[in-house]
Amino acid sequence: MRKLVLGVVGAAALAVGSAASATITVNSSSMSYTGPSTLGADTTIGYSEAGLASPFTEWLNLTNTLSGIYSITLDTSSRSVNFTSAYLFDGVNSYALTCQVGCVSGTSEFWNLDDTLLAAGNYTLWINGTNSSTGSLAGTITITDHGVPEPATWAMMIIGFGAVGFSLRRRRNSLALAQAA
Secondary structure (H helix, E strand, O other), X not given: OXXXXXXXXXXXXXXXXXXXXXXXXXXXXOOEEEEEEEEOXXXXXXXXXOOOOOOEEEEXXXXXXXXXXXXXXXXXXXXXXXXXXXXXXXXXXXXXXXXXXXXXXXXXXXXXXXXXXXXXXXXXEEEEEEEOOOOOEEEEEEEEEOOOOOHHHHHHHHHHHHHHHHHHHHHHHHHHHHHHO
Protein backbone atom coordinates (compact mmCIF):
# COMPACT_ATOMS: atom_id res chain seq x y z
CA MET A 1 0.00 0.00 0.00
CA ARG A 2 2.80 2.38 0.92
CA LYS A 3 4.55 1.77 -2.42
CA LEU A 4 1.31 2.53 -4.25
CA VAL A 5 0.91 5.85 -2.41
CA LEU A 6 4.55 6.78 -3.12
CA GLY A 7 4.06 5.88 -6.80
CA VAL A 8 0.97 8.10 -7.05
CA VAL A 9 2.78 11.00 -5.33
CA GLY A 10 5.75 10.59 -7.70
CA ALA A 11 3.50 10.53 -10.77
CA ALA A 12 1.69 13.66 -9.56
CA ALA A 13 5.01 15.44 -9.04
CA LEU A 14 6.10 14.55 -12.58
CA ALA A 15 2.81 15.78 -13.98
CA VAL A 16 3.17 19.13 -12.19
CA GLY A 17 6.72 19.71 -13.49
CA SER A 18 6.63 21.02 -17.03
CA ALA A 19 9.36 21.12 -19.62
CA ALA A 20 10.87 24.57 -19.99
CA SER A 21 10.96 25.95 -23.50
CA ALA A 22 11.59 29.51 -24.52
CA THR A 23 9.68 31.31 -27.20
CA ILE A 24 11.64 33.79 -29.28
CA THR A 25 9.62 36.32 -31.28
CA VAL A 26 10.87 39.05 -33.58
CA ASN A 27 9.19 42.39 -32.87
CA SER A 28 10.82 44.53 -35.56
CA SER A 29 13.93 44.73 -37.69
CA SER A 30 15.81 47.01 -40.05
CA MET A 31 16.36 43.94 -42.28
CA SER A 32 14.06 41.49 -44.00
CA TYR A 33 13.78 38.33 -41.93
CA THR A 34 12.21 34.90 -42.00
CA GLY A 35 11.29 32.88 -38.98
CA PRO A 36 11.86 32.42 -36.23
CA SER A 37 11.59 28.68 -36.64
CA THR A 38 12.30 26.39 -33.72
CA LEU A 39 13.74 22.90 -33.91
CA GLY A 40 14.54 21.39 -30.53
CA ALA A 41 16.49 23.92 -28.48
CA ASP A 42 17.54 25.95 -31.56
CA THR A 43 15.63 28.94 -32.89
CA THR A 44 16.79 30.14 -36.31
CA ILE A 45 16.07 33.52 -37.89
CA GLY A 46 17.07 34.16 -41.49
CA TYR A 47 17.94 37.72 -42.44
CA SER A 48 18.82 39.70 -45.55
CA GLU A 49 19.32 43.29 -46.63
CA ALA A 50 20.08 44.43 -50.18
CA GLY A 51 21.86 47.62 -51.17
CA LEU A 52 23.80 48.15 -47.96
CA ALA A 53 25.50 51.45 -47.31
CA SER A 54 29.06 51.50 -46.07
CA PRO A 55 29.38 51.62 -43.11
CA PHE A 56 26.08 50.07 -42.08
CA THR A 57 24.15 49.39 -38.88
CA GLU A 58 21.39 46.79 -38.91
CA TRP A 59 19.29 45.64 -35.97
CA LEU A 60 16.79 42.99 -34.94
CA ASN A 61 14.51 43.49 -31.93
CA LEU A 62 13.29 40.28 -30.29
CA THR A 63 11.52 39.06 -27.19
CA ASN A 64 12.56 36.05 -25.15
CA THR A 65 9.90 34.55 -22.86
CA LEU A 66 12.14 32.46 -20.61
CA SER A 67 15.35 33.22 -18.76
CA GLY A 68 18.11 30.72 -19.29
CA ILE A 69 21.56 30.04 -20.67
CA TYR A 70 21.73 30.94 -24.34
CA SER A 71 24.21 30.86 -27.20
CA ILE A 72 23.80 33.09 -30.25
CA THR A 73 25.50 32.63 -33.60
CA LEU A 74 25.50 35.08 -36.49
CA ASP A 75 26.82 34.29 -39.94
CA THR A 76 26.95 35.66 -43.45
CA SER A 77 28.16 34.27 -46.75
CA SER A 78 28.35 37.68 -48.46
CA ARG A 79 32.06 38.17 -49.18
CA SER A 80 31.73 41.92 -49.76
CA VAL A 81 30.28 42.43 -46.27
CA ASN A 82 32.61 42.73 -43.29
CA PHE A 83 31.16 42.83 -39.77
CA THR A 84 32.99 45.23 -37.49
CA SER A 85 30.96 44.47 -34.36
CA ALA A 86 27.85 42.66 -33.22
CA TYR A 87 26.25 42.76 -29.81
CA LEU A 88 23.04 41.95 -27.97
CA PHE A 89 21.58 44.78 -25.88
CA ASP A 90 18.77 44.52 -23.29
CA GLY A 91 18.48 48.23 -22.51
CA VAL A 92 21.06 48.03 -19.69
CA ASN A 93 23.61 45.31 -20.47
CA SER A 94 25.55 44.73 -23.67
CA TYR A 95 26.70 41.23 -24.67
CA ALA A 96 29.36 41.27 -27.40
CA LEU A 97 29.49 38.58 -30.07
CA THR A 98 33.03 37.63 -31.10
CA CYS A 99 34.30 36.73 -34.54
CA GLN A 100 35.25 33.05 -34.79
CA VAL A 101 35.76 32.45 -38.52
CA GLY A 102 36.40 34.79 -41.47
CA CYS A 103 37.44 37.80 -39.45
CA VAL A 104 39.04 39.50 -42.46
CA SER A 105 37.32 41.32 -45.28
CA GLY A 106 36.40 39.20 -48.31
CA THR A 107 35.53 35.96 -46.49
CA SER A 108 32.40 34.42 -45.03
CA GLU A 109 32.01 35.31 -41.36
CA PHE A 110 30.79 33.46 -38.28
CA TRP A 111 30.27 35.32 -34.98
CA ASN A 112 28.97 33.96 -31.68
CA LEU A 113 28.00 34.70 -28.11
CA ASP A 114 28.91 31.71 -25.94
CA ASP A 115 26.77 30.37 -23.13
CA THR A 116 25.35 33.46 -21.43
CA LEU A 117 22.65 33.74 -18.78
CA LEU A 118 19.91 35.95 -20.22
CA ALA A 119 16.73 37.04 -18.48
CA ALA A 120 13.33 36.95 -20.10
CA GLY A 121 12.64 40.23 -21.87
CA ASN A 122 13.31 42.38 -24.92
CA TYR A 123 16.68 42.38 -26.68
CA THR A 124 18.12 44.12 -29.72
CA LEU A 125 20.83 42.47 -31.78
CA TRP A 126 22.99 45.20 -33.38
CA ILE A 127 25.17 44.36 -36.40
CA ASN A 128 27.72 46.93 -37.60
CA GLY A 129 29.99 46.60 -40.60
CA THR A 130 31.20 47.78 -43.97
CA ASN A 131 30.27 46.89 -47.53
CA SER A 132 33.00 46.92 -50.16
CA SER A 133 30.73 46.36 -53.16
CA THR A 134 27.08 46.29 -54.13
CA GLY A 135 26.71 43.07 -52.16
CA SER A 136 23.89 42.31 -49.83
CA LEU A 137 23.82 41.11 -46.27
CA ALA A 138 22.34 37.63 -45.82
CA GLY A 139 22.71 34.89 -43.26
CA THR A 140 21.16 33.33 -40.19
CA ILE A 141 20.94 34.00 -36.49
CA THR A 142 20.69 30.87 -34.36
CA ILE A 143 19.69 31.12 -30.70
CA THR A 144 20.25 27.99 -28.62
CA ASP A 145 18.46 27.56 -25.29
CA HIS A 146 20.64 25.38 -23.06
CA GLY A 147 17.87 25.22 -20.49
CA VAL A 148 17.89 25.93 -16.80
CA PRO A 149 15.57 23.76 -14.70
CA GLU A 150 12.41 25.45 -13.52
CA PRO A 151 11.70 25.78 -9.78
CA ALA A 152 9.22 22.87 -9.97
CA THR A 153 11.97 20.67 -11.39
CA TRP A 154 14.37 21.66 -8.59
CA ALA A 155 11.64 20.93 -6.03
CA MET A 156 11.04 17.46 -7.52
CA MET A 157 14.77 16.68 -7.40
CA ILE A 158 15.09 17.82 -3.77
CA ILE A 159 12.01 15.85 -2.72
CA GLY A 160 13.36 12.79 -4.55
CA PHE A 161 16.76 13.02 -2.86
CA GLY A 162 15.03 13.49 0.49
CA ALA A 163 12.85 10.43 -0.08
CA VAL A 164 15.88 8.30 -1.00
CA GLY A 165 17.76 9.52 2.10
CA PHE A 166 14.73 8.87 4.29
CA SER A 167 14.28 5.33 2.97
CA LEU A 168 17.99 4.55 3.42
CA ARG A 169 17.89 5.85 6.98
CA ARG A 170 14.80 3.76 7.82
CA ARG A 171 16.40 0.66 6.29
CA ARG A 172 19.60 1.18 8.32
CA ASN A 173 17.60 1.58 11.56
CA SER A 174 15.45 -1.50 10.89
CA LEU A 175 18.57 -3.59 10.11
CA ALA A 176 20.20 -2.45 13.37
CA LEU A 177 17.07 -3.43 15.33
CA ALA A 178 16.90 -6.84 13.62
CA GLN A 179 20.55 -7.56 14.45
CA ALA A 180 20.08 -6.48 18.07
CA ALA A 181 17.21 -8.95 18.53
